[in-house]
Amino acid sequence: MADAIPLSPALPSTTRPVLQPVIRVRGLVTRFGPQTVHDGLDLDVRAGEVLGVVGGSGTGKSVLLKEIIGLIRPAAGTIELLGHDTADLSQRERTALQARTGVLFQNGALFSSMTVAENVMLPLKEHTDLPPPLIAEIARVKIAMAGLPPDAGAKHPSQLSGGMVKRAGLARALALDPAILFLDEPTAGLDPIGAAAFDSLIRGLQRSLGLTVFMVTHDLDSLTTICDRIAVLIDRKIRVGTLEEHLADPHPWIHDYFHGPRGRAARHAED
Numbered sequence: 001m002a003d004a005i006p007l008s009p010a011l012p013s014t015t016r017p018v019l020q021p022v023i024r025v026r027g028l029v030t031r032f033g034p035q036t037v038h039d040g041l042d043l044d045v046r047a048g049e050v051l052g053v054v055g056g057s058g059t060g061k062s063v064l065l066k067e068i069i070g071l072i073r074p075a076a077g078t079i080e081l082l083g084h085d086t087a088d089l090s091q092r093e094r095t096a097l098q099a100r101t102g103v104l105f106q107n108g109a110l111f112s113s114m115t116v117a118e119n120v121m122l123p124l125k126e127h128t129d130l131p132p133p134l135i136a137e138i139a140r141v142k143i144a145m146a147g148l149p150p151d152a153g154a155k156h157p158s159q160l161s162g163g164m165v166k167r168a169g170l171a172r173a174l175a176l177d178p179a180i181l182f183l184d185e186p187t188a189g190l191d192p193i194g195a196a197a198f199d200s201l202i203r204g205l206q207r208s209l210g211l212t213v214f215m216v217t218h219d220l221d222s223l224t225t226i227c228d229r230i231a232v233l234i235d236r237k238i239r240v241g242t243l244e245e246h247l248a249d250p251h252p253w254i255h256d257y258f259h260g261p262r263g264r265a266a267r268h269a270e271d
Contacts, residue, residue, distance in 0.1 A: 182215075
């Protein structure tokens with residue numbers, strides 16, 4: 001195992017580079033009762049890449065994300081996150097490691113009783129000892145980074161459109177300057193224009209902040225425009241490659257997915 005990045009509940013230090021891979025999964029087995037979802041799954045996610053994760057219904061895309069961030073415990077296998085074996089951490093270490101990641105769930109997962117600004121400030125209050133005025137200023141910056149207008153901070157989630165809710169969730173995910181950003185179906189429910197704008201936002205943030213992005217998606221436009229590599233969950237395992245490599249893969253599901261009408265349209269739009 002590579003040298004682990006020290007854990008700290010404060011904002012991450014920039015004195016040491018993120019070592020590769022930032023996510024390392026070996027021999028992962030996932031079961032729900034008699035159903036085996038993953039069986040010996042291996043995966044490496046490189047620092048600074050945008051990895052898109054796709055697969056058919058029931059292949060465990062979101063389950064894999066939740067296992068990596070520690071919300072679900074696998075039946076077997078190891079998961080290393082930023083050089084740390086997640087099974088060997090104390091609760092304090094686990095909390096500190098989670099502070100190095102940001103997560104945007106499909107529905108935003110915002111607290112409805114809080115304003116957008118209060119939602120963004122929450123992780124800063126939980127994981128840092130920063131003074132309240134600085135926390136409020138950081139929240140304003142993150143809200144702006146997510147592409148929301150200044151007055152959005154004072155609004156509650158119920159007052160926002162679906163696209164704005166996703167951007168508010170993104171602002172909260174970025175609150176602690178994470179090394180890794182996890183996105184679960186970030187463009188689901190958005191119209192094509194809104195989805196394209198969100199893809200552009202993610203790519204811009206990834207490049208400017210040096211983020212590693214782990215993105216579960218079914219959006220072929222996202223796969224073709226912003227993903228460096230694509231991980232396909234298939235036959236209870238995973239195949240990782242570039243779009244060009246998957247286009248040459250003869251597996252029936254992979255072939256149908258990338259060569260179907262929507263896949264062709266997405267590639268032509270990119271051209």
